Amino acid sequence: MLNSKKVRDDKNVQGKLASMVAPKLPDCIVLGQTVMRAVWEDMKRMQLATWVSAAPSNWGTAERGKLSADQWWMVYTIHLPITLIRLWGTKTGRKREMLNHFMDLVSMVWIANMHIFSQNQIKAYNKFIFHYATHCSTLFLDVSLKPVLHAALHIRDMLDHFGPFHAISALFYERYINFFHQLNTNQKIGKFCCQHLA
Numbered sequence: 001m002l003n004s005k006k007v008r009d010d011k012n013v014q015g016k017l018a019s020m021v022a023p024k025l026p027d028c029i030v031l032g033q034t035v036m037r038a039v040w041e042d043m044k045r046m047q048l049a050t051w052v053s054a055a056p057s058n059w060g061t062a063e064r065g066k067l068s069a070d071q072w073w074m075v076y077t078i079h080l081p082i083t084l085i086r087l088w089g090t091k092t093g094r095k096r097e098m099l100n101h102f103m104d105l106v107s108m109v110w111i112a113n114m115h116i117f118s119q120n121q122i123k124a125y126n127k128f129i130f131h132y133a134t135h136c137s138t139l140f141l142d143v144s145l146k147p148v149l150h151a152a153l154h155i156r157d158m159l160d161h162f163g164p165f166h167a168i169s170a171l172f173y174e175r176y177i178n179f180f181h182q183l184n185t186n187q188k189i190g191k192f193c194c195q196h197l198a
Contacts, residue, residue, distance in 0.1 A: 038087060048078075098139060101135050105132055116164065
């Protein structure tokens with residue numbers, strides 16, 4: 001027969017040990033295979049305006065590789081919102097919180113890239129970025145905040161001082177960066193520059 005005091009002591013020890021273990025982190029996978037397949041299917045059915053370039057149909061795969069800035073723009077402002085709102089718009093809990101969090105990001109991107117805006121839009125950007133930054137640390141416990149998020153907190157000041165981003169953006173240089181990504185320049189110091197400057 002077991003001694004009841006010993007059983008109680010064992011349970012107390014187990015309870016104390018359990019309290020010292022870090023809580024299980026929530027599942028942080030956001031775009032798994034199911035969501036990606038849904039995005040690709042929605043892209044096939046989607047009809048875009050003629051002046052809009054669609055993102056590659058296989059974005060997010062190893063065979064596709066890197067996307068250009070314009071292609072990321074399409075993914076984050078058109079393709080993902082449409083699918084995620086369809087999939088998670090009626091959900092509650094973590095998926096709905098992640099959707100709201102993502103839509104804060106989409107709203108910030110749209111406002112920051114407007115060609116004309118007012119002080120109200122600058123204030124709206126500030127509201128979205130602070131809401132987004134605050135929820136990064138609560139939604140994704142295992143991810144440390146990056147300097148780019150700190151930089152995004154200062155975009156409001158840049159919009160206020162310098163006006164719309166299209167006037168000061170570096171799309172010209174982005175195209176050249178994309179061009180250089182296509183070249184194999186390993187172990188060819190000096191050769192590439194001389195060939196293209198001649």
